[in-house]
Amino acid sequence: MLRLYDSRFSGNSWKVRILLSQLALPYERVTLDIRKGETRTPAFRRISRFARVPVLVLEDGRPVVESGAILLHLAEGTPLLPGDPYLRAEVMGWLFFEQADLQKNIATPRVLHLWNEAQSRQQDIARFHAEGYPALEKLEQWLQDRTWLVGDSYTIADLAASTYVSLAGDGGYDMARFAAIRAWVARVQAQPRWVKLLPDEGTAPAT
Numbered sequence: 001m002l003r004l005y006d007s008r009f010s011g012n013s014w015k016v017r018i019l020l021s022q023l024a025l026p027y028e029r030v031t032l033d034i035r036k037g038e039t040r041t042p043a044f045r046r047i048s049r050f051a052r053v054p055v056l057v058l059e060d061g062r063p064v065v066e067s068g069a070i071l072l073h074l075a076e077g078t079p080l081l082p083g084d085p086y087l088r089a090e091v092m093g094w095l096f097f098e099q100a101d102l103q104k105n106i107a108t109p110r111v112l113h114l115w116n117e118a119q120s121r122q123q124d125i126a127r128f129h130a131e132g133y134p135a136l137e138k139l140e141q142w143l144q145d146r147t148w149l150v151g152d153s154y155t156i157a158d159l160a161a162s163t164y165v166s167l168a169g170d171g172g173y174d175m176a177r178f179a180a181i182r183a184w185v186a187r188v189q190a191q192p193r194w195v196k197l198l199p200d201e202g203t204a205p206a207t
């Protein structure tokens with residue numbers, strides 16, 4: 001059986017859980033506590049060369065690291081990853097943009113808020129916002145006259161890009177001005193078998 005190493009509040013791990021659900025793939029879940037250092041143990045580093053979740057261990061024991069790589073691997077041959085080379089490149093373009101421009105700029109302020117460090121790290125948060133807002137503006141612009149990021153159907157590009165964007169408010173981003181993004185996130189979250197980050201979101205310490 002597939003085995004997913006994740007953590008409860010990890011948006012990158014959440015992407016993989018959404019896709020596993022949407023593809024109806026059974027898996028075993030191993031949830032680590034980042035704050036307790038469980039991603040940095042020698043045993044976990046043998047599974048994850050970057051000492052981070054998510055990691056998907058395939059049925060033959062080989063690990064796949066990096067959320068984007070896991071999504072690409074799982075979605076191969078399904079309608080969530082187009083077969084056409086140009087459309088595949090477009091999907092990958094969004095996966096790279098999400099990692100380079102959106103993920104860290106949203107995830108880090110969110111973690112600082114969740115860990116009650118926002119007050120003491122205001123300058124850091126402002127720096128992340130200064131890079132995150134222009135990325136959100138580019139996404140907003142793209143979505144002005146489109147339903148989905150690539151082609152005319154939902155793909156892993158929408159799944160990957162929407163996860164952290166949907167959590168941006170937790171990191172102090174004002175999302176009121178991004179109407180097209182908010183409508184697109186709602187469309188993504190209405191897809192069949194989409195799953196929430198947590199059943200009891202926000203009620204426990206971030207890990």
Ligand SMILES: N[C@@H](CCC(=O)N[C@@H](CS)C(=O)NCC(=O)O)C(=O)O
Binds near residue numbers: 040
């Ligand atoms: N680019 C990686 C980022 C993974 C990542 O940042 N994982 C975080 C949780 S969301 C983590 O494991 N952090 C543990 C640590 O930094 O010690 C991906 O997309 O999978």
